[in-house]
Amino acid sequence: MMLISVVLMMSCNSQPEYKIPCYAWVSGRRQVSDQDMKTQFKDLKEKGIDGILFNGGRNPDTYQRIGKIAHETGMEFHAWIPTLIQPNNPDLKPEWYAVNGLGESAYEKPAYIERYKFVCPNREEVYSYLKEMYGAVADIAEVDGIHLDFIRFPDVILARGLWEKYDLVMDREYPQFDYCYCDTCVSDFKALTGIDITTVDDPSQIEEWKQFRYDLITDLVNRLAVMVHSKNKEFNAAVFPGPNSIAKKIVRQEWDRWNLDAFFPMNYNDFYLEGPEWIGDVCEEAVMALDHQKPVYSGLFICPDPENKTNEPDPEYHGLLPDELEPAIRESMEHGAAGICLFTPRRMTPAHWKVFKKAIHRDYRTESLQAD
Numbered sequence: 001m002m003l004i005s006v007v008l009m010m011s012c013n014s015q016p017e018y019k020i021p022c023y024a025w026v027s028g029r030r031q032v033s034d035q036d037m038k039t040q041f042k043d044l045k046e047k048g049i050d051g052i053l054f055n056g057g058r059n060p061d062t063y064q065r066i067g068k069i070a071h072e073t074g075m076e077f078h079a080w081i082p083t084l085i086q087p088n089n090p091d092l093k094p095e096w097y098a099v100n101g102l103g104e105s106a107y108e109k110p111a112y113i114e115r116y117k118f119v120c121p122n123r124e125e126v127y128s129y130l131k132e133m134y135g136a137v138a139d140i141a142e143v144d145g146i147h148l149d150f151i152r153f154p155d156v157i158l159a160r161g162l163w164e165k166y167d168l169v170m171d172r173e174y175p176q177f178d179y180c181y182c183d184t185c186v187s188d189f190k191a192l193t194g195i196d197i198t199t200v201d202d203p204s205q206i207e208e209w210k211q212f213r214y215d216l217i218t219d220l221v222n223r224l225a226v227m228v229h230s231k232n233k234e235f236n237a238a239v240f241p242g243p244n245s246i247a248k249k250i251v252r253q254e255w256d257r258w259n260l261d262a263f264f265p266m267n268y269n270d271f272y273l274e275g276p277e278w279i280g281d282v283c284e285e286a287v288m289a290l291d292h293q294k295p296v297y298s299g300l301f302i303c304p305d306p307e308n309k310t311n312e313p314d315p316e317y318h319g320l321l322p323d324e325l326e327p328a329i330r331e332s333m334e335h336g337a338a339g340i341c342l343f344t345p346r347r348m349t350p351a352h353w354k355v356f357k358k359a360i361h362r363d364y365r366t367e368s369l370q371a372d
């Protein structure tokens, strides 16, 4: 497939045009006809999107139907299905949900918002469920890969840009946002280290307790990786920026140890009250942590209503303005990203697409080398 398109391009042009690999997160929960979906995907392909991370629930049939359309338009197709956040899933039992430092279940009393119902990554039943659910989707021929999301604990510290929204000052770890203190986690940690974490005044000071929880997520990912790879499918994930600067600290993702084929850090600068240049810093951190061995696609958060950004109190509606998009792409590529990923195409305004169309054909890495 790849070879054919290169050859075709060369026949009308002596050198194929440089193009940054571009992915997009696309949600398709509402029922859309095959024809409308094809029109939408064709449009994205023409705009420069090479692969879709598609969220359409948990039914394998959906991924078969939509994946076929994606392939017909010449795009890669990955099933984007949330992992540990499970707000509405009759297949999971309430006792499998994570428990905070106050002993409250995320099922009954979730942190921050109603849908923040996370299951415990340390429950064998949770692993079995995920293995079966992702396995059934990975078996679909039209699916190129499985894309994990919410593969983490609830935020023990919220990104700085969200403090006002939730009226919180998160200067340290507080027990109501700190997971998981379920019986399984507490007893496994005691068996491993001899420490009864429920008797510790400030668990955030116990390094082994942090590492124990990084390892729970890492082990879960790496067990699932064996299953997905055995079906000859790609395995990747949306992760927090870092891993060291942010992901480990606020959601306990030590993702440089995950056995994935590609990483999609959500480099959503506005959530951290940072500008596009920060995206370069976190891309560099990511590729260094992975020792340049795995591709990093820099996740970019797009502002859906640029005119209103300064009046908009909710950070969910902030994001890159059209004139910040080019620096965001440039910073990503100059600092080692293999490509970019848009959150989301639907949020892109005509002005964003205009900037995007030009930027994705610039070879920023070579340009920056020549400038040195």
Ligand SMILES: [Zn+2]
Residues within 6 Å of the ligand: 098, 099, 120, 121, 122, 123, 180, 181, 182, 183, 184, 185
């Ligand atoms: Zn637990």
